[in-house]
Amino acid sequence: MNDQELDALQAEANDFKQTYESVCNEIGKVIVGQERVIEAALTAIICGGNVLLEGVPGLGKTELIKAMSEVLDLEFRRIQFTPDLMPADIIGTNMMQSDEHGRYQFEFRPGPIFTQLLLADEINRATPKTQSALLETMQEGTVTTGGTIHRLEQPFFVMATQNPLEQEGTYPLPEAQLDRFLFKIDVPFVSLTELNEIVNRTILRQRVELQKLLDGPRILHLRTILNKVVVAEPIRDFACRLVLATHPETEFSPEGVKKFIRWGASPRAAQALIKAGRLRALSQGRSHLSFDDVRYFADEVLKHRTLLNYDGQAENVEVGDLIDECLTTLPEQAA
Template sequence: MTAAVDSRDATERQVQEARALAAAVIEEVCTVIVGQRAAIRDTVVCLIAGGNVLIEGVPGLGKTELVRALGQALDLRFSRIQFTPDLMPADITGTTVVMDAADGQRAFRFEPGPIFANLVLADEINRATPKTQAALLEAMQERQVTVARTVHRLDPPFFVMATQNPIEMEGTYPLPEAQVDRFMFKLTVDYPSAEELTEILERTTGAAETGAGRAASGADLVRMGALARRVGIAAHVARYVVDLVGATHPANPNAHEMSRQYVRYGCSPRAAQAMVRAAKVYALLDGRYHVGFDDIRAAARPAMRHRILLNFEAEADGVTTDRILDDVLITTRRAGDAAGR
């Protein structure tokens, strides 16, 4: 009985600490990045949940700066890879080189690439060739790299934060579906408002250098992730996740009308997993011990928008995945929808 009470008290304390740490990280990043508070929060949530993030936005919106500020706030080893068409896989993973030993002999030694960091920024990931992009696959999913038949574990925490530019599609290589599916969230960064732009000018054109201070550590991030996994989810809430994913499948009996018309392939089970994992973090940051419908809805768009493959008709009609998801979220019924009115 006492052990149970102690465990409960410890858990409550951990939840409060996690809330405070996450809030501190978000506030610290916000000292560098003006606006984009939702994108910052979603990015932090994704990191706590242990997922990789794909950030999409036109150049100059601070995507790279966001990732850099996160690395500073979390005190993580940070590396940046600028993806170009001539970038080779070994440039990412590292390679084996011949080294002269002290005894005069020569030996092979693995020289780790920039992937060996806690926070990897894959800048303009869609500019590299699919072969190079594929070099990230194993690292993103298995948290390991295999070079010359030797498996190298990546130190936790490990996150890949990729950015891509939705314009200037010439000379780019759209990410293959298998790789896109490995990103937990796809976030879109929009233009700042006039007030935010004014603030950006004041911060970045003066003499003072701005930078995020340390608010948490990589170990904190790992603990927060473990704590988030303990957050409960009720059956009727989990059912809502299933219904949302099912609504994007054109062949599903409960598919949304727009999905039937415009979707070629719906969301994979990874989308449901991502939603629940992220929803748990949202609940944790809200100080709750269970997942609610609003947590699921908050995670639905970033977790599903890049996992829906549209057909030609959608492209012809200018229909986006966000528009489909908006409709799906509106029409998919939750338990108690009728009771609360």
């Protein structure tokens, strides 16, 4: 890049930072606390990824995606997953219709997945067959039915939720589907101050009207800026070594990983670290990726892609602690 191109990229980074902060602040008018959750969800949608939220009921997961749909000016739909939900209830089905001449033909009736922001509420309550209806859509942005491929309007974003407390009658998401989520975000319970503010906002005041700050074409333009962020070779190598550090058989894994991990993160994790790191750099007004940018979302990227072995499960080892061990022991420069 010459100096003129670098100056233009830096100007785009400064504009990106202002836009990103404005959107986070606007969503924060409705969602009390949970700054990390807002930041991660907004990062995922701009990166073109999907998010799995895990938290107890009542923490504002539905309100978050509703607020995002208003601020980002995107269409929003919600699917409540239940054991009797069928794939056709999600993607749609072919219906036989007659025309004015009395001739019958099949007509496709789109399901609720044909939207831009989709809330898959309590996704682990549906059967694996129904869960798998989301796989193609999350990865390719398409729906195939009756031999016809339907493309969804971009940007398309899935926010799935699951309750960590009640596991009776649920179907844990398979590793192949978990890997398709850019982030898994643990939603923490609110503090006393935040709980007071929630009650004050929702019960004692009128509803806040949110401004529309972005739209679909603008989000797609932000993705093009994301691809321009400079990634130096040592930083790319660090992201790859960090993913390999979650595999117990590699030379980069620390002692805790070798002892308690059965299988580490997939290559998608390295891609996610770079994508999320690029957005983190732009949100700070920088046009180049740093080592700290790669580390910033490491927990959300790696935790759901790393599986404990029997010993780890028996000793209730936290995968997040093992990810932290990888981050602290892995040197920035390759040996």
